[in-house]
Amino acid sequence: xGCCCNGEKTMEDNFPGGDVDLSLLDPVLNKYKGVPGSLxxxxxxxxxxxxxxxxxxxxxxxxxxxxxxxKVFGVATFYTQFRLSPIxxxxxxxxxxxxxxxxxxxxIESALCEELKIKEGETTEDGVFTLQxxxxxxCCSLAPVMMIxxxxxxxxxxxxxxxxxxxxxxxxxxx
Numbered sequence: 514x515g516c517c518c519n520g521e522k523t524m525e526d527n528f529p530g531g532d533v534d535l536s537l538l539d540p541v542l543n544k545y546k547g548v549p550g551s552l553x554x555x556x557x558x559x560x561x562x563x564x565x566x567x568x569x570x571x572x573x574x575x576x577x578x579x580x581x582x583x584k585v586f587g588v589a590t591f592y593t594q595f596r597l598s599p600i601x602x603x604x605x606x607x608x609x610x611x612x613x614x615x616x617x618x619x620x621i622e623s624a625l626c627e628e629l630k631i632k633e634g635e636t637t638e639d640g641v642f643t644l645q646x647x648x649x650x651x652c653c654s655l656a657p658v659m660m661i662x663x664x665x666x667x668x669x670x671x672x673x674x675x676x677x678x679x680x681x682x683x684x685x686x687x688x
Contacts, residue, residue, distance in 0.1 A: 535573045537562050542577045552578060552588055556595055565596040601636045601643040603681060605661050610649035612656035617670075621657050622646065624671035628678050641685060642678070 541558040545551035555578065559570050566589050575582040589595045605625065609618050622633060625644055629637050636643040652658045655667025659674065666677055 533563060533567050533569050535569065538570065538573065542574070546577060552580075552585065553592070556585070556589055560595060565599050568597075599636070599640075600645075601641050602685075603642050603661050605642055605644045605659055606647045606650065607633075607644065607659045608648075608650040608652070608657065609646045610653065610656075612653035613650075613658055616656040618657040620671050621659065621669050621674050624674050625659075625678065628675045641682070 538559055541555055541562075545555050545558075552574075555574055556566060559574065560566055563570060571585050571589060572582050575585045578585070589597060607613075607618060607622055607625065609622075622644075626632055629642050629644060631637055631642070631644055633644050633646050650658055650660055650665070652665055652667055655665065657669045658665060658667040659669060660666070661677070661681070666674075
């Protein structure tokens with residue numbers, strides 16, 4: 514992966530690749546190919562298939578839809594719903610909305626980062642957890658709140674957040 518002549522990163526530097534089976538995307542491309550305004554839907558389906566959007570998938574979609582890879586990459590990076598790198602088995606979405614913020618979501622984030630030894634947006638080395646801040650989970654009465662793979666945890670304290678993570682790790686180690 515290289516740099517452009519002026520030292521700036523290229524698209525390939527921004528997210529990982531890896532061997533992916535592009536044929537898994539064929540039914541989606543066959544359904545939406547030639548349908549105006551379908552790029553976001555194609556990207557959503559691709560992410561459902563692969564768990565994120567590998568660069569080979571971005572290039573393949575661009576080829577099949579007939580647009581430049583930069584356009585597909587631009588859409589994928591503009592919308593926060595898209596991921597350009599794999600996430601952990603457990604996705605922690607930590608609410609940073611107003612109610613959560615005023616009730617201490619920053620302390621919860623610090624506790625999670627310390628416990629997991631990662632920063633927001635990163636995945637633990639073992640691939641178990643990814644921490645992602647989100648604007649609002651719509652659970653303001655439970656503030657501060659986080660959601661892990663669809664399960665909501667509210668009225669959090671730093672200790673409670675750490676305890677939840679440790680419980681999940683314990684369950685993982687039992688398996």
